[in-house]
Amino acid sequence: MAQIVDRRLNGKNKSAVNRQKFLRRFRKQIKKSIENVISERSVTDLDKGEKISIPKKDTSEPFFHHGQGGHRDMVHPGNKEFHQGDTIPRPQGGGQSGGQGDGSEASDSGEGEDDFIFELSREEFLQFFFEDLELPNLVKTKLSTIIETKKVRAGHTSEGIPSNINVVRSLTGAMGRRMALRGPYKKELKKIDAELNDLLKRHDESDPVIIDLRERIHYLKNKIKRIPFIDSFDLRYDNRIDHPVPTTQAVMFCIMDVSGSMGREEKDIAKRFFMLLYLFLTRTYEKIQIVFISHHTVASEVDEETFFYSRETGGTVVSSALKLMASIIQDRYSSNDWNIYAAQASDGDNWHNDSKMCIDLLNKNIMPFVQYYSYIEITPDQHQNLWDEYTHIQSGWDNFAMKKIEKIADIYPVFRKLFEKRDA
Amino acid sequence: MANSVKKNSPISETSEWTFELIEKYHAEIERIAGDFGLSTYPVQLEIITAEQMMDAYSSVGMPVGYSHWTFGKEFVNTEKNYKRGQMGLAYEIVINSDPCIAYLMEENSMPMQALVIAHAAYGHNSFFKNNYLFTTWTSADSIIDYLLFAKNYIAKCETRYGEEAVENILDSCHALKNFGVDRYKRPPTLSMQEEQNRQQERADYLQSQVNELWRTIPDKDPDGKDAAPPRYPSEPQENILYFIEKHAPLLEPWQREIVRIVRKISQYFYPQRQTQVMNEGWATFWHYTILNQLYDEGLCTDGFMMEFLQSHTNVVAQPGFDSEYYSGINPYALGFNMMTDIRRICEQPTDEDKEWFPDIANTDWNETMHFAMKNFKDESFIGQYLSPKLMRDFKLFAITDDDRNRKIQVSAIHDSNGYQNVRSTLSEQYNLGSNEPNIQVYNVDAKGNRSLTLRHTQHLRRPLDKSAYEVIKHVARLWGFDVKLESVDANEKVVKTFECSPPKH
Numbered sequence: 001m002a003q004i005v006d007r008r009l010n011g012k013n014k015s016a017v018n019r020q021k022f023l024r025r026f027r028k029q030i031k032k033s034i035e036n037v038i039s040e041r042s043v044t045d046l047d048k049g050e051k052i053s054i055p056k057k058d059t060s061e062p063f064f065h066h067g068q069g070g071h072r073d074m075v076h077p078g079n080k081e082f083h084q085g086d087t088i089p090r091p092q093g094g095g096q097s098g099g100q101g102d103g104s105e106a107s108d109s110g111e112g113e114d115d116f117i118f119e120l121s122r123e124e125f126l127q128f129f130f131e132d133l134e135l136p137n138l139v140k141t142k143l144s145t146i147i148e149t150k151k152v153r154a155g156h157t158s159e160g161i162p163s164n165i166n167v168v169r170s171l172t173g174a175m176g177r178r179m180a181l182r183g184p185y186k187k188e189l190k191k192i193d194a195e196l197n198d199l200l201k202r203h204d205e206s207d208p209v210i211i212d213l214r215e216r217i218h219y220l221k222n223k224i225k226r227i228p229f230i231d232s233f234d235l236r237y238d239n240r241i242d243h244p245v246p247t248t249q250a251v252m253f254c255i256m257d258v259s260g261s262m263g264r265e266e267k268d269i270a271k272r273f274f275m276l277l278y279l280f281l282t283r284t285y286e287k288i289q290i291v292f293i294s295h296h297t298v299a300s301e302v303d304e305e306t307f308f309y310s311r312e313t314g315g316t317v318v319s320s321a322l323k324l325m326a327s328i329i330q331d332r333y334s335s336n337d338w339n340i341y342a343a344q345a346s347d348g349d350n351w352h353n354d355s356k357m358c359i360d361l362l363n364k365n366i367m368p369f370v371q372y373y374s375y376i377e378i379t380p381d382q383h384q385n386l387w388d389e390y391t392h393i394q395s396g397w398d399n400f401a402m403k404k405i406e407k408i409a410d411i412y413p414v415f416r417k418l419f420e421k422r423d424a
Numbered sequence: 425m426a427n428s429v430k431k432n433s434p435i436s437e438t439s440e441w442t443f444e445l446i447e448k449y450h451a452e453i454e455r456i457a458g459d460f461g462l463s464t465y466p467v468q469l470e471i472i473t474a475e476q477m478m479d480a481y482s483s484v485g486m487p488v489g490y491s492h493w494t495f496g497k498e499f500v501n502t503e504k505n506y507k508r509g510q511m512g513l514a515y516e517i518v519i520n521s522d523p524c525i526a527y528l529m530e531e532n533s534m535p536m537q538a539l540v541i542a543h544a545a546y547g548h549n550s551f552f553k554n555n556y557l558f559t560t561w562t563s564a565d566s567i568i569d570y571l572l573f574a575k576n577y578i579a580k581c582e583t584r585y586g587e588e589a590v591e592n593i594l595d596s597c598h599a600l601k602n603f604g605v606d607r608y609k610r611p612p613t614l615s616m617q618e619e620q621n622r623q624q625e626r627a628d629y630l631q632s633q634v635n636e637l638w639r640t641i642p643d644k645d646p647d648g649k650d651a652a653p654p655r656y657p658s659e660p661q662e663n664i665l666y667f668i669e670k671h672a673p674l675l676e677p678w679q680r681e682i683v684r685i686v687r688k689i690s691q692y693f694y695p696q697r698q699t700q701v702m703n704e705g706w707a708t709f710w711h712y713t714i715l716n717q718l719y720d721e722g723l724c725t726d727g728f729m730m731e732f733l734q735s736h737t738n739v740v741a742q743p744g745f746d747s748e749y750y751s752g753i754n755p756y757a758l759g760f761n762m763m764t765d766i767r768r769i770c771e772q773p774t775d776e777d778k779e780w781f782p783d784i785a786n787t788d789w790n791e792t793m794h795f796a797m798k799n800f801k802d803e804s805f806i807g808q809y810l811s812p813k814l815m816r817d818f819k820l821f822a823i824t825d826d827d828r829n830r831k832i833q834v835s836a837i838h839d840s841n842g843y844q845n846v847r848s849t850l851s852e853q854y855n856l857g858s859n860e861p862n863i864q865v866y867n868v869d870a871k872g873n874r875s876l877t878l879r880h881t882q883h884l885r886r887p888l889d890k891s892a893y894e895v896i897k898h899v900a901r902l903w904g905f906d907v908k909l910e911s912v913d914a915n916e917k918v919v920k921t922f923e924c925s926p927p928k929h
Contacts, residue, residue: 022496070886078744
């Protein structure tokens with residue numbers, strides 16, 4: 001009789017280890033492929049899995065086999081018009097050298113493809129995408145004022161809620177109590193029993209002493225019986241107390257120029273950059289706050305949705321955004337408690353009297369408080385006036401970085417440059 | 425058998441399967457298989473999901489296997505093809521073990537489950553148990569244990585020596601896995617208990633043995649040096665992995681053990697590679713025969729039969745050489761038709777059959793087929809049993825492709841002049857010995873730079889593929905010193921040499 005085993009509930013991910021090994025081995029190729037992919041993706045698509053293709057020759061495993069040439073005899077089915085002695089021109093490319101043992105391993109995934117193509121899940125994709133990146137200068141400026149707590153076990157108590165009852169402890173206690181309370185009665189019972197047996201040898205049941213003893217035995221047995229099996233006194237509860245956990249807090253300011261001078265393409269690049277940043281932050285840092293500021297002549301704090309998808313026009317006054325940022329820092333993120341980061345994207349175009357003001361604001365009200373400030377200029381042309389002014393800041397502050405992005409393909413490399421892991 | 429047909433009611437009407445139905449169908453299939461005299465290992469049917477089937481598929485069908493990126497690659501590939509819908513999953517995977525494990529995929533309908541039970545759990549199973557190659561080369565009762573041992577051992581090595589070091593060794597061994605087989609010596613049986621007990625002992629012993637080759641004690645007779653130094657090994661060795669396991673000077677004991685594991689597992693699969701046509705043909709013949717018997721007895725419905733036949737027909741389809749679906753001869757098609765043809769020759773031989781197969785015409789078909797199943801491999805099976813009728817049915821023709829001629833020549837077709845030629849050519853096509861390059865360990869320069877020389881003896885002037893250089897790199901990694909591969913032609917003249925030094929540490 002056959003045995004039928006239902007294995008469906010066994011884990012299905014037996015190959016997960018092997019899959020990881022495969023990904024690890026071809027990291028370099030996969031990263032390269034991701035870089036190509038990122039420039040072709042639209043903003044909304046960034047956050048998805050990806051089809052990755054890596055050169056097939058890299059993944060092939062060599063083994064000894066015959067090459068072209070020499071003498072070969074082969075049998076094929078489906079002859080229609082050939083007769084013995086016919087000649088056929090040799091097919092170009094040689095391919096199909098036939099023979100069962102010949103190519104079964106060499107072409108393991110269909111013929112003619114030069115690339116080995118497979119899909120990465122979203123998680124894997126982002127993992128590769130943000131590998132080796134981090135927020136620079138993240139230090140614990142101050143242990144968080146918002147005390148994070150974690151529940152930890154702390155022995156047992158005699159008070160608590162029913163769901164926390166510790167059954168084993170409670171029952172052990174009950175058993176101990178029962179034994180303790182029963183002890184004296186049992187001792188006496190034993191004594192009386194012996195006495196009774198002794199008396200019975202000489203007297204009969206009607207003897208008053210015996211009747212007394214019988215009554216006493218009955219009384220004691222009842223006493224023992226009445227000891228409760230479990231008492232509210234026995235109950236023990238698992239105790240958990242709050243334990244403070246130190247955390248660091250960080251806030252990221254995303255500042256984007258949405259003015260008219262930013263063309264559609266520039267805006268698209270800026271959005272992609274911030275989308276990357278956003279993905280990076282939300283993925284890597286659970287406890288990070290993000291403030292989106294978009295500006296033209298006036299700046300406003302917006303939500304994520306508006307930040308990425310709304311369209312605006314108008315002139316450019318960069319300082320408006322910096323002012324807003326400075327005031328938000330003052331109101332909500334006093335820098336003793338917070339790690340503050342900022343990223344700004346603009347085409348570098350600014351109302352020309354304004355740039356000086358920006359420098360002032362940065363020097364006085366922003367740079368002393370932030371861990372890291374990165375600026376990207378999106379323009380295919382010469383550097384604009386904001387860039388020139390910002391170079392002063394760069395020379396003055398270690399925690400300031402600026403880069404220029406010319407085309408979509410630059411986004412990822414620049415992003416990596418700005419946030420690459422530094423050795424402390 | 426067929427003479428006691430009685431009208432039964434079908435076991436099930438719908439195509440949904442349940443555990444009870446599987447049991448019922450299985451009981452009937454088991455009974456019919458028994459009536460036909462199939463001798464099998466006990467059967468274990470395992471219900472699995474499509475994902476699990478992909479897992480099994482990418483680990484060469486083994487229920488447990490050591491981990492390595494190549495299986496990951498296989499998995500990624502299978503998954504991709506499956507998701508794109510390019511490929512139905514193999515609906516049967518069966519493991520040559522005792523008890524014989526056959527997988528049933530949960531997505532399959534009842535007729536498909538019955539088909540798989542008949543095909544895998546009885547067809548393949550009886551082949552595994554009775555074919556001489558399998559009984560000689562594999563030990564079904566201990567393979568699962570051994571695979572488990574291998575998996576644990578390699579995992580242990582990864583923790584101790586690092587994943588990369590283990591991966592390197594495995595890569596190198598995989599490159600040589602087709603050259604880790606003893607073709608003529610019966611291997612000892614494998615068992616986990618024994619392996620574990622002996623493994624440590626062997627590791628110590630091997631380490632001491634290696635030095636034998638590199639002995640530095642001077643010869644007793646230093647005058648004899650004018651004679652050419654004797655080659656080592658004195659006879660060429662075909663089992664390259666075995667030679668490396670025993671003699672590579674620089675391998676650590678754990679590395680030798682890994683070489684051994686790859687070698688043993690490839691040995692285990694060696695019979696499967698030699699009996700593809702027969703094995704599939706046998707299993708397909710029996711699922712066809714058994715399910716038809718079920719139908720004759722009224723145990724399954726017309727709908728059941730239709731679904732089964734559709735699937736069966738797809739499996740045994742053979743596109744012609746000029747079809748876009750052509751990818752060589754389909755082993756299911758050739759095997760199934762040859763098996764059916766043997767039965768026909770036994771039962772209704774024509775004059776031609778009587779002339780070609782006097783010893784089997786008009787004999788008991790079941791006995792004859794069992795004899796064929798037990799005592800042949802693809803190469804000899806085709807050489808013995810491929811009939812002229814079948815060659816006509818398949819319209820087989822042989823071509824000769826010689827690089828000295830500008831054109832390919834049709835050397836024989838399915839006519840009376842050509843039958844013998846077509847048959848022997850096809851038989852040769854399944855000869856692993858001539859399909860794989862003949863490469864053997866030729867010499868070790870024991871007195872000099874310790875380099876290893878492999879020798880490729882060309883068969884019909886066929887050269888080695890360029891990729892041989894990549895393989896040589898792997899050999900050099902295992903050997904630890906220079907490695908040279910010489911390709912020699914029929915006159916023992918070296919026509920091409922590949923050389924490689926081991927990676928520097």
